[in-house]
Amino acid sequence: MEPALKKSRSDSKNPYLSHLEDGSDDLESVSSNGLTRRATTVEAVEKAESGPNNPFNNIPFSDKYFAILDGRRQLPVHQQRDEFLKLYHENQIIVFVGETGSGKTTQIPQFVLYDELPHLTNSQVACTQPRRVAAMSVAKRVADEMDVKLGGEVGYNIRFEDCSGPNTMLKYMTDGMLLREAMNDHTLSRYSCIILDEAHERTLATDILMGLMKRIAQRRPDLKIIVMSATLDARKFQKYFFEAPLLAVPGRTFPVEIYYTQDPERDYLEAALRTVLQIHVEEGPGDILVFLTGEEEIEDACRKIALEADDLLREGAAGPLNVYPLYGSLPPNLQQRIFEPTPEDSKSGPGRKVVISTNIAETSLTIDGIVYVVDPGFSKQKIYNPRIRVESLLVSPISKASAQQRAGRAGRTRPGKCFRLYTEDAFRKELIEQTYPEILRSNLSSTVLELKKLGIDDLVHFDYMDPPAPETMMRALEELNYLACLDDEGSLTPLGRKASDFPLDPNLAVMLIKSPEFYCSNEVLSLTALLSVPSIFVRPNSARKLADEIRQQFEHPDGDHLTLLNVYHAYKSSEGTSDWCWNHFLSHRALISADNVRKQLRRTMERQQVDLISTPFEDKNYYVNIRRALVSGFFMQVAKKSANGKNYVTMKDNQMVSLHPSCGLSVTPEWVVYNEFVLTTKSFIRTVSSVRPEWLVELAPNYYDLDDFDNNKEVKSALQKIYQMAARSKKGSRK
């Protein structure tokens, strides 16, 4: 036996593997990529899995364990365990594709774990997920399957919650969390195997991790990498990962019949309503899922369908129909209603429910009992325009992959039907294959900062699976340079290093780090947390006026940022009860979330030695200090009132914008800083506060260089005056 093997055995923290270790017949040594690894055979691992004792903790397996084990061995993926192990032993990287129901997310990590068990020392196996709930629920399931305590041998790690410990060998985590870890440990040295699950979703974090994995793979021949994805673009993953071998496992779903329209639909909303009612009248039992694009559209459709369905029921033309909306900003108790039982059949026809949902039902939420899917072929998608530096949401046609995913939702419990409200020709010729990965649709300033912290110096030649547009990269580098997070050579500055440790956009991070200079880091910390969560204001359709009136009592004349702070302080002094929030039209959920973010940021501040300071509330500069701190991070998001006195013009880009109607400023100040640029029916700036122009030239002289304003005479001359005034007062103060 090789010395390496002996070493790993004597270091092993799992001394219970005698039956694996001693049964030398079951084991063989395999050499690949210059590294010696011990290969377990299916017979050996199945023996270990069959007990009587759990090899991971030496406790006898429970009866429940064996019941689950039988089910696991029925999963499609189990048939290919042998094949998987062979590939795993012989290769450093494998691409694994398995459709819904194949069991890949729960089983593959266990296959790895049983295989690694003989030589696991202190290393771990990580399996990433794009969503927190998935990481949590899969970890729970796998802990049950392995008959261990969650947080023990099997755990999970997501933002705000680390449920793992010193004994954890398998850790499910969000992709963002692993990326954070990589920022402080560039080779991810604590892991012996990293599994990137749901890679086809192409989240920003997964894309960066994939590029990182390629680099780490070369530096760490001992690291195993498994990329798991849905089938469609397996070739692309293989090619990207040095022609890694592919293992494909069939899913376990029921067939779904696809129907197209003969002619293009002029009005997809109207067509969707008609289709739902037609299914309800003509088709056999089974619930319906309809995909629409947003809250307003969904609520509207729900009302119309409920009205029509009532008529049909009264006429005796159809059975009862319950209609449920489903979208992300719907309160959780209302989201849960989709799981209510389907209404009883009546003489006139089967009882059904119909769920009208955004894309949330495409991946994040699974509803059992869906037999019919209505797919109009649209969704709201984020797009980024680097020219004007604006991210916006646009209703766009979905991709073929997305259409396939939607259809699949009809076949989870029995054969189903999917009604596509577009022609087959349109599906073939007009839909793109895959939704563009997030990296091509986002502002990358956060990502660029992360990459720098990850030790990637040459961002342009980093091996992206899909390289972002050069202009997007330029914008990000330029923004980080103005924020002084990167120097003129593009290297991380001490400020940039600090900023990268905060889970925040760079402008928020810089504002927070600089806030002690303005004697208000306590307040800016609260403000940053409030700006990092969904809106804390609730404005129900039924009580808009009242909600607006109550909001007014918190309003600060100098701007929405200060209003947010006022609300937060009132919330804290009311002891944050949900009744108080309800009565003041505030979202308790958002405020709790802001509190969590605040705590996390505060820990980061302590770690980065950013002091917590407050200006006494009585001080006349209390609010001024906060507004000045705001400018130190948001000087690139400033607008000046335009000549007509109604609109605003953004600095440098010269975009005509309006104050968002939610803005609470009592007067329209000459200069404002804004948190967000929203492009909807027209261009709005949202969450706006008044600032003094002399702060701009004082706090961001590089950005407010007069030579950069030649295309806007009005702004240039205004700035010129301020520079002159500043010079004069400097002279004056010298006397």
Place this chain on the structure above:
DNA sequence: GAGCACTGC
């Protein structure tokens, strides 16, 4: 006088 698809640190 308008709106927040969905995630994540």
